[in-house]
Structures are given as C-alpha cells and as structure tokens.
C-alpha cells in the first residue's frame with residue numbers, strides 16, 4: 001500500500017531535512033557580514049520549509065492509514081506526531097519572532113560586519129533551539145519506527161521515548177544558553193582552540209560509539225535462541241476463550257498423532273535426499289540438494305483416499321533433512337517439522353511418512369529443516385491428489401513450479417518448468433489444466449495468454465463457479481498454488497512470468513495444437529482478485545459465526561538482532577520466535593484470526609495442518625466463491641479476517657512462507673491444549689525448523 005511507504009519514507013526524509021535546517025540555524029551568527037546573515041537566515045527557512053512539507057506529507061499519510069485501523073497509527077499518535085507538534089509550536093512561538101529580530105539586523109547588500117550584540121541576537125536560544133527540538137522529534141520518530149516497532153504498544157515504551165525527548169530538549173536548551181553566554185563573554189563567534197574542540201568532539205563521538213557497541217553486543221547476545229528448548233513450551237496465548245482454566249486434558253505426545261500405521265499403502269514412494277550437481281540454464285554448474293537427483297523433486301501423484309507411504313532417506317545432506325507436506329492436512333506426526341513433529345533425518349537415516357490423501361488438489365512437499373536454505377537449494381517437489389470422482393480428464397495436466405535460483409553474478413534464474421521455451425501439444429477442444437506452485441519466497445506474477453481461462457482451485461481447494469478471465473495477471477503467493485483450466489483453442493497459448501513479447505523472453509511455456517505457432521504477447525492487465533471471484537456458497541464459517549477464540553496477529557519489521565545476527569527482524573505481535581505467541585485451541589473449536597501487516601514487506605502466512613477460510617479483506621467481506629487457503633498473502637497495510645475449524649490435534653506451525661522471514665523470527669504456532677512435543681530445537685540439537 002502506497003501510503004505505508006509514503007509514511008516510512010517521509011519520516012526518514014523529515015529527519016534528514018530538519019537536521020540540515022538545525023545545523024544551518026546554529027551557524028548563522030558566524031556570518032561575516034550583515035548581507036551574509038540575511039542569506040543564511042533565508043536558507044535556514046528554505047530547509048525548514050521543505051522539512052515542513054514532508055511533515056505535512058507524513059501527517060496526511062497517518063490520517064489515511066488511520067482509516068485502515070488504529071493499529072497502523074497508534075505509535076504515531078502516542079509519540080511521533082505530538083513530539084513534532086511541540087516542536088512546531090516552539091518554532092511558531094519562539095523561532096519566528098526571533099527570526100524577525102535577526103532580520104532587522106541583517107541588511108541587503110551590506111558589507112558591514114556584525115556587532116557583538118548582533119551575533120548574540122543571531123545565536124539566541126529562542127532562535128536555535130526550536131528547530132533542534134524538531135530534529136530530535138523526527139530522529140526519535142525514526143528510531144521508534146525502525147528499531148522499536150512494538151505491538152501492543154506498552155506504556156513504558158511510550159514514557160521512555162517521551163523522557164528521552166524531554167531530556168534531549170533540556171540538554172539542547174542548556175547548550176544553546178551556555179553558547180550564548182560564552183559569546184557574550186568573549187564577544188567573538190570563534191569556538192575556542194581547535195585542540196580543545198577536537199578533544200570534546202572526539203570524546204563525545206567515542207562515547208557514542210562505545211554506547212552503540214555495548215548495545216549491539218548486549219542485544220546480539222540477548223537475541224540468541226537457547227541451546228535447547230521445546231517449541232511447545234512458549235508463551236501461550238488464549239484468545240478470547242471462555243474457560244481456559246479448565247482442567248488440563250491428559251497429555252498427548254505429538255509423536256503419537258500418526259497416520260494409519262497398519263495397512264498396505266496404495267502408493268509407495270522413496271525420496272532420497274542427496275547432493276547433486278545441476279547445470280543451470282545459464283550453463284553454470286551448481287551444487288544442489290535434491291530428492292532423487294531431480295530438480296524439482298519427483299512429481300508424486302496419488303488418488304484421493306489413497307494410503308500414501310513415503311520413505312525419506314538422507315544420503316549425504318550433512319545438516320539433516322525432513323519432508324513437510326505443504327497444504328496437505330496430514331496427522332501431526334507426519335507434518336515433517338524438525339524439532340516439533342520429528343527430529344531431522346541425518347545422513348544414513350530414514351523416516352517413514354504415512355497418511356491418507358483425503359483432499360484432492362495441488363500441493364507440494366519440501367524440507368522443513370533449515371527450510372530457508374534447503375528449499376532454496378532444491379529440496380522440494382509437487383504432490384498432486386487426483387479426485388476419485390474424476391471429471392473429464394484433461395488432455396494436458398501439468399504442474400508448473402516457480403522457483404528462483406541465485407547465480408554467481410547476483411541475478412536469479414528460474415528453475416522448474418519455466419526456465420526455457422517449452423512446448424506441449426494439446427488437441428483443440430480438449431481441457432488443459434495447469435497447476436502453478438510458487439516454491440519461491442516472493443509473490444510470483446503469472447501471465448496466461450491466447451485463451452480465456454478460469455482459476456479453478458486455490459491452494460488445492462476448488463472454487464465455486466469460477467468465471468472466465470482474460471488479460472489478467474495472477475499474483476501467486478509464496479508457497480501458494482493456483483490451478484488454471486481452459487479449453488484448448490485452435491491457436492497457441494502462452495504462459496510466462498513477465499509481460500511482453502514471448503520471443504524475447506525464454507521463460508515461457510507454449511501449449512499449441514502443433515509444433516509451431518506462438519501465442520500473443522502477455523498483457524500486464526488487472527491482478528486476479530480471489531476476494532470477488534466465483535459465486536458464494538454456504539460454508540460452516542462466516543463473518544457472523546460465533547467463534548470460540550479470536551487471535552490478532554500484527555506483522556511488522558524492525559532493525560535489530562535475531563539469533564545474534566543484525567537484520568530486519570520480522571515480528572508477530574512485536575515478538576519473534578521462540579517468544580512469538582503460541583495460539584491455544586481445543587479440538588472442535590472455531591477459531592478466527594485477524595492478520596494485520598503494519599510493516600513494509602509482504603507476508604504469505606502459512607498455517608500447517610489446516611485450511612483457513614478468508615472472510616474479509618480490509619473490512620470488506622469476501623463476495624465471491626468461498627476462498628480457502630493454506631498460504632495467505634498479507635501485503636503491507638492489509639488486514640484480513642480468516643477462520644478455521646480446529647479439527648486436527650497437534651502443534652502446528654503458523655509462519656511466514658517467505659522462508660527468510662521465518663528464519664528472522666516470523667514463526668508462531670497453533671497448539672492444541674494437552675498436546676506436547678518430545679522434540680527440541682536449539683544449537684545443542686540437530687533441529688532447525690526454519
């Protein structure tokens with residue numbers, strides 16, 4: 001959302017401009033002549049004026065954001081704007097009258113030197129101090145915005161910021177006073193011997209550097225994840241449950257929540273994690289970590305209702321590996337989260353996953369151990385559950401995985417199914433189904449041209465009466481899936497990741513009736529909006545349903561340390577894993593979650609073991625088909641209400657599927673009461689879920 005960026009940017013620009021204005025204001029009394037004094041006075045006001053414009057922009061942005069909810073502006077209302085308003089008041093009451101007095105001294109085209117008394121007027125605290133106060137207010141706004149970003153806002157934090165403001169304001173006033181006194185005593189604007197000044201300035205700088213260094217060291221240390229901890233034992237949050245103090249149920253271990261342990265599987269697969277050298281489309285050779293030497297891993301196709309057995313063998317990935325069935329609501333022990341539902345499988349080890357594929361749809365699998373690294377390195381593949389009551393079989397049913405691979409020269413190349421021009425043949429009049437899977441960390445634009453098409457499923461769940469689309473861009477959430485179907489025309493159909501001519505861009509898939517023909521250019525049309533697509537259908541969950549629990553998740557980012565690293569820390573309710581909230585639920589409950597993104601990055605939120613139904617976006621109810629997702633893209637400034645039924649006991653990750661964000665703290669859990677995990681994470685264990 002543009003106003004979020006405007007707000008962030010104007011806050012930074014304001015601090016820079018007011019700093020320049022304050023610096024200029026503090027130097028005008030050293031003007032050699034009255035004419036120079038006049039110019040310097042004018043320039044100070046020019047800088048102050050530009051800063052004032054950005055303050056107006058910032059204020060406008062805050063007003064606009066306020067309409068989206070108080071969560072977006074509470075820190076601005078409690079601290080930033082009133083601090084700035086006080087500075088503005090000081091400027092109006094003190095600085096502008098003082099400027100009039102200075103202007104009376106200054107004279108156009110006068111080469112006269114300033115009298116000592118003139119210099120005193122031009123160095124008066126009433127002149128210098130207000131803009132310095134404005135600079136402090138805008139500097140504190142930046143610090144609060146980028147380093148503290150907290151939710152809910154604590155009164156102690158607000159008081160601390162105001163205290164710093166008051167102290168800095170007093171210190172600057174006293175400094176301006178003493179400077180004036182010195183000027184009155186010596187009668188000269190000289191600032192004393194440069195040696196003494198150097199010692200003072202050097203000392204101040206050294207102190208500042210030391211303070212920052214101590215702060216860095218302490219925060220880095222404090223941010224370390226303990227050597228050993230249970231992921232299930234952290235801050236329990238209980239939403240608005242009616243009787244949370246009820247007697248604890250007998251404890252159930254995650255390890256006991258398995259799929260069917262007996263019975264002959266309908267489908268058996270073996271996935272062997274191994275190091276493989278792959279050749280990128282650029283010709284570059286790279287080490288990849290793959291399943292069965294393939295990139296992406298083998299496409300697993302099963303029938304709805306099949307008992308599936310997958311044996312994971314780790315041949316030589318030293319760090320260990322697991323398999324998470326993304327979007328498949330498997331029993332908890334089959335979920336593949338290292339340190340939560342199992343220990344990572346080390347080289348030479350194996351783990352057997354058994355579950356019934358209950359819901360037809362497009363899913364994927366990937367390692368959930370060091371996931372930000374291992375998915376990037378290639379440990380992922382597609383998992384497709386075909387429906388039992390099969391509709392007319394498509395003549396082309398193709399999974400298209402989107403994944404980027406960074407190369408040595410910094411750019412990314414697409415791997416998977418769209419890394420070069422590929423052609424598929426389909427007879428005119430037949431049904432084509434494309435299953436898009438985004439295995440990357442960022443939303444992926446997809447363009448389908450040459451035919452009207454329908455989005456028939458989101459994250460594996462069919463949509464109700466989806467309408468025909470054309471010239472529409474599909475923005476697929478990281479970790480998400482869209483199924484697209486169309487009836488094959490007599491001419492070529494194209495799929496690409498960018499708009500424009502197909503001839504220039506190699507990253508295309510062409511589906512055509514014969515070996516030749518190119519599709520029309522991809523147009524950057526409107527974005528597909530799942531909130532108003534298809535027609536409504538009754539479901540168990542709605543905006544007027546009575547919910548047993550309601551959780552609010554506020555996403556934000558701030559600069560700081562996570563596990564010893566200085567980074568953009570990605571927070572949920574101001575906290576990071578393992579201190580991020582644990583959302584308690586009980587089997588059978590209806591749970592509502594409100595997601596709010598207050599930061600400046602996109603967060604595709606992924607809840608394991610459940611599908612969530614999106615109820616509203618930015619206060620507007622979903623009007624189309626029920627929108628059921630497992631990975632919901634929450635863009636900056638957006639608010640979503642979503643709900644799920646707690647029907648799959650266990651402890652489930654609820655994290656950002658920009659896996660780099662998950663690795664920077666954006667990872668929480670939904671925990672069923674009475675369930676515990678015998679597994680641990682931390683540097684003293686092998687498990688690193690993110």
Ligand SMILES: [Cu+2]
Nearest residue numbers: 603656658661
């Ligand atoms: Cu994120």
